[in-house]
Amino acid sequence: MTPKEVLALCRQEEIQAVDLRFMDFPGTQKHFTVPVKALTEKSFEDGFGFDASSMPGWQAINESDMLVVPQAETAVVDPFMKATLGITCNIEDPITREDYA
Template identity: 45%
Template sequence: MAKDKTTPSDVSKMIKDREVKLVDFKFADLPGTWQHFTTTLTEYNEDIFTDGLGFDGSSIRGWKVINASDMLVIPDPSTAWIDIFNAEPTLSLICTIVDPI
């Protein structure tokens, strides 16, 4: 029997149960190199799984010029895992990147 798909509510429960302090958003750039940025829990809510979270795409090679650099990460809840190698309990999520326009 297949495991049910992880939901945003499951991720929120994981954050609470594991006393997560940080969220790390991971994605691949155009050449396929992993990129990421980390935020505190103040940036986290279940809406990011549908609405996304904004970031500056001009810092990622090949994406956007500085004057039109707003991008969104949309995390996939099924990729949620706790990164045990960070000093603070950190939730890691793999994301899709979208242009908000």
């Protein structure tokens, strides 16, 4: 699925929220939700910023800004949450844009 197809799916299914999902180091799925209007084609390149300092094993507070970058091919309408699209994201360093692992 392409970013354009994801956005079309959101319109077709009347999606209201996008659940951005990613894994922490022990393998537990983490997530946060944004309104569907925040999801644009550019979001699939630029990602969404978040503070990773509260997650064990991640960055210190002074270098905790990270990006979650949605992966269009993982988008799925969540069957358990009303009008919600779930999408798996990669974590990237916002400066180097390297995957954070």
